[in-house]
Amino acid sequence: MKISYSWLKDYIKTNEPPEEISAILTSIGLEVESIETVEAIKGGLKGVVIGHVMSCEKHLEADRLSVTKVDVGTGELLQIVCGAPNVAAGQKVAVATIGTTLYFSSGDEVKIKKSKLRGVESQGMICAEDELGLSSDHDGIMVLNADAQVGMPADEYFQIENEYVFEIGLTANHIDAASHIGVARDLAAYFKSKKIDVGFTYPSVENFKIDSSSNPYSISVENTEACPRYTGITISNVKVAPSPEWLQKKLKTIGLAPRNNVVDITNFVLHELGQPLHAFDADKIDGKNVRVRTFPEGTSFTTLDEKERKLSDQDLMISSETKPMCIAGVFGGISSGITDSTTNVFLESAYFNPVWIRKTARRHGLHTDASFRYERGADPNITVYALKRATMLIKELTGGEISSEIVDIYPTPIKPSIIDVDYQRIFRFIGKDIGIETVKTILKALEFSIEKESAEGITVSVPAYRVDVKIEADVVEEILRIYSYNNIEIPSQVRSSLSYQPKPDKDRLINMVSDFLSANGFHEAMSNSLTKSSYFENIEIFPTSNLVCIVNPLSNDLNVLRPTLIFSGLEAIAYNINRRNSNLRLYEFGNIYKLNPEKDVAKLEAYSEDYHLSIFVTGTEGILSWNSKPAEQTFFHLKGVVEMLLERFGLNLETIAEEPVSSLYLSDGLAYKLNGKTLVEMGVVTKSAKDQLDIKQDVYAATIYWSVFVSFIKKHSVKYHELPKYPEVKRDLALVVDKAVSYSDLYRIAIKTEKPPLKKVSLFDVYEGKNLPEGKKQYALSFTLRDDSKTLTDKQVEVIMDKLLKAFEKNAGALLR
Numbered sequence: 001m002k003i004s005y006s007w008l009k010d011y012i013k014t015n016e017p018p019e020e021i022s023a024i025l026t027s028i029g030l031e032v033e034s035i036e037t038v039e040a041i042k043g044g045l046k047g048v049v050i051g052h053v054m055s056c057e058k059h060l061e062a063d064r065l066s067v068t069k070v071d072v073g074t075g076e077l078l079q080i081v082c083g084a085p086n087v088a089a090g091q092k093v094a095v096a097t098i099g100t101t102l103y104f105s106s107g108d109e110v111k112i113k114k115s116k117l118r119g120v121e122s123q124g125m126i127c128a129e130d131e132l133g134l135s136s137d138h139d140g141i142m143v144l145n146a147d148a149q150v151g152m153p154a155d156e157y158f159q160i161e162n163e164y165v166f167e168i169g170l171t172a173n174h175i176d177a178a179s180h181i182g183v184a185r186d187l188a189a190y191f192k193s194k195k196i197d198v199g200f201t202y203p204s205v206e207n208f209k210i211d212s213s214s215n216p217y218s219i220s221v222e223n224t225e226a227c228p229r230y231t232g233i234t235i236s237n238v239k240v241a242p243s244p245e246w247l248q249k250k251l252k253t254i255g256l257a258p259r260n261n262v263v264d265i266t267n268f269v270l271h272e273l274g275q276p277l278h279a280f281d282a283d284k285i286d287g288k289n290v291r292v293r294t295f296p297e298g299t300s301f302t303t304l305d306e307k308e309r310k311l312s313d314q315d316l317m318i319s320s321e322t323k324p325m326c327i328a329g330v331f332g333g334i335s336s337g338i339t340d341s342t343t344n345v346f347l348e349s350a351y352f353n354p355v356w357i358r359k360t361a362r363r364h365g366l367h368t369d370a371s372f373r374y375e376r377g378a379d380p381n382i383t384v385y386a387l388k389r390a391t392m393l394i395k396e397l398t399g400g401e402i403s404s405e406i407v408d409i410y411p412t413p414i415k416p417s418i419i420d421v422d423y424q425r426i427f428r429f430i431g432k433d434i435g436i437e438t439v440k441t442i443l444k445a446l447e448f449s450i451e452k453e454s455a456e457g458i459t460v461s462v463p464a465y466r467v468d469v470k471i472e473a474d475v476v477e478e479i480l481r482i483y484s485y486n487n488i489e490i491p492s493q494v495r496s497s498l499s500y501q502p503k504p505d506k507d508r509l510i511n512m513v514s515d516f517l518s519a520n521g522f523h524e525a526m527s528n529s530l531t532k533s534s535y536f537e538n539i540e541i542f543p544t545s546n547l548v549c550i551v552n553p554l555s556n557d558l559n560v561l562r563p564t565l566i567f568s569g570l571e572a573i574a575y576n577i578n579r580r581n582s583n584l585r586l587y588e589f590g591n592i593y594k595l596n597p598e599k600d601v602a603k604l605e606a607y608s609e610d611y612h613l614s615i616f617v618t619g620t621e622g623i624l625s626w627n628s629k630p631a632e633q634t635f636f637h638l639k640g641v642v643e644m645l646l647e648r649f650g651l652n653l654e655t656i657a658e659e660p661v662s663s664l665y666l667s668d669g670l671a672y673k674l675n676g677k678t679l680v681e682m683g684v685v686t687k688s689a690k691d692q693l694d695i696k697q698d699v700y701a702a703t704i705y706w707s708v709f710v711s712f713i714k715k716h717s718v719k720y721h722e723l724p725k726y727p728e729v730k731r732d733l734a735l736v737v738d739k740a741v742s743y744s745d746l747y748r749i750a751i752k753t754e755k756p757p758l759k760k761v762s763l764f765d766v767y768e769g770k771n772l773p774e775g776k777k778q779y780a781l782s783f784t785l786r787d788d789s790k791t792l793t794d795k796q797v798e799v800i801m802d803k804l805l806k807a808f809e810k811n812a813g814a815l816l817r
Helices: 018-027 180-193 245-253 261-273 354-364 369-376 380-398 423-430 436-445 472-483 506-519 566-577 635-648 687-691 706-713 743-753 794-812
Strands: 002-004 032-038 048-058 066-071 077-082 092-097 101-103 109-111 115-117 120-122 124-126 163-168 218-221 229-236 277-281 289-294 300-302 308-310 316-319 324-327 345-351 407-409 418-422 449-453 457-461 584-595 607-618 657-660 666-674 677-685 699-705 729-738 758-767 776-785
Touching: 002 180, 002 245, 018 032, 018 163, 018 180, 048 077, 066 124, 077 092, 077 120, 077 124, 180 261, 180 436, 180 472, 218 229, 218 407, 229 380, 245 261, 261 277, 261 369, 261 380, 277 324, 277 380, 289 345, 316 354, 345 380, 354 369, 418 423, 418 472, 423 436, 423 457, 423 472, 436 449, 436 457, 436 472, 506 584, 506 635, 506 706, 566 584, 566 607, 566 687, 566 699, 607 635, 607 706, 635 666, 635 677, 635 699, 677 706, 699 706, 729 794, 743 758, 743 776, 743 794, 776 794
Parallel strands: 218 289
Antiparallel strands: 002 163, 032 163, 048 066, 048 092, 066 077, 092 124, 101 109, 115 120, 229 345, 229 407, 277 345, 289 316, 300 308, 316 324, 418 457, 449 457, 584 607, 607 699, 657 666, 666 677, 677 699, 729 776, 758 776
């Protein structure tokens, strides 16, 4: 939310610098994320000074040029060649010195350098108004008043003041601060709590007066639930034209492009008071009847952006007698808007139901300044005041006349919240006795009215603009916010209690895994738990009934809770590939969500969430170098990392069962199981999943079921041992086995047969083909042997290898080759 510093000062009287106002706003809960300096004149006239033309003579080589001597207060006269016809001795002028950059009104940019014009040296430039950016006038140089002080910087002479714009990060409960009046009110309350009166005032509408009733329009609200209050008025004989400079400047300062005086006034009042308004071309309202209603499902309507939209029967519309004119509180229609030919205006100021506006805005993907405010709750009591404010400005700036009474339809006024507040509870919540008078001062400054008062507390009526204040704690929060958290001292004593921490510590464990993966070249990804349902609808066998759908999604791209981390990772990979970063190692922690449609979806029992760790590798490993070629990352790179991770936390790979992976997103991989529970699934991401994000290269992914992982590692402890004192012995065997026999089968036989001295078994070659019987293959295995108490002799090694060979022959039908 952009708030202009000078615009704020229209409502409060303060000379506090922007930096101090920024600090105050942040301290009272309106966090200033940045302060932007907006130059009134580009460049700020830096390097431009006031000069006195001491002499002026014609250039000997050019009739239209003059050679002047100018005093700029440095003690030396500058020789400047000038082409303006009106330059003369004795004038006070604006001089751009060497090194100055001028920004012309035309958009051109010129840097002043020492130069020669027709052989005569020129040491600066005497400027016209357009060359300074002050106006578009280029009739000649700008001649200043005779009393102008020589050498004075031009920005001081012209009293150029830069504008400052605060970028405020509004929290969801502070839509009241989405206007300059709202921010000024909070500032005034802060200063009043410090016993400083800054004279906070609303713009006056006392001079509002109906000129005639010559152009009345009737209003009918047919859905009072969606529109509790609707107010309208007409202004006739307006002249649509560009807005005056002061109005254009205010809008440009906060990033709005001026359009015309009528539309600019509605935008101005929106950002001044926080009340959205809409102006209609009154002559395009057939039947002179404004109806607030809904239309049948599928009705076509073209909005201001020239897009045809199909309306829902739950979209509240502003219509004429027969035709829709505007999506209420969201976006106007192309056929009823203000144009240069508009002469009569119907002005709307309304309060719409936030839920209706939010659903309509999401349904059509429209997010406007008006919907932003209506969705969060506008002030129902400000509609008439805002209407009068805008009407007076339209009358003033367009020359029109107010040609109808104000029609205000408000059948059921919204009652304010009445809250009892206890003084002692206030001080207990705050942690400090700030005084009863301070409490009352802050509440009155925030426009809370005190209905009752006693020695123990007060009863307050909450102003309509604070839609979120419902209970006593909310009132205390407002008091503390304005008093400022910074004014609550840190106590000298800290009281705490010991609490049992279950083991393993989840956060510590996550950090340890993160450190391990990061140390192995992985980067952590963090993504939204909301995703798009189309990912899963495009997978033919995916049970879409298990998706947890959002009732009021922000958009179609965020309409379900993710049932897997796979697509979150693929989105990150696609994002990087599109930016020429295709060699990736990523991991992500996060919850996945599922719905059991067989249970009552209205109850919590139907929903489940589980914590997962996903790991992704794709592209090449390492960097391109003149002396090495990067290797493609494969499934085995991923498998190696997963197994290192499991071993790092004490899991014995020998006890883990391997099965072919069975997953909707993965193929050609493995599932690791412990005691019948799936611990890890890993493999190649399927083409159907990759195609949804247009990823062409292979992606390998692993999902670690975190709850299963934690349940097993808490039973294990990692122990460290000293380095072995005795040497290892290596022996190789080439075994011919049936094709159905896997390496893992041989590995388990070896470990079971000779565990203590057998430290490692590895496969270094697989051969199938020539010189082997049909249905056979050859495994070349390497065995590492070591006894931690003594050096193994050749005879002992031979006994061990003979024992292993017999076990392979007996249990796997292996033959030594």
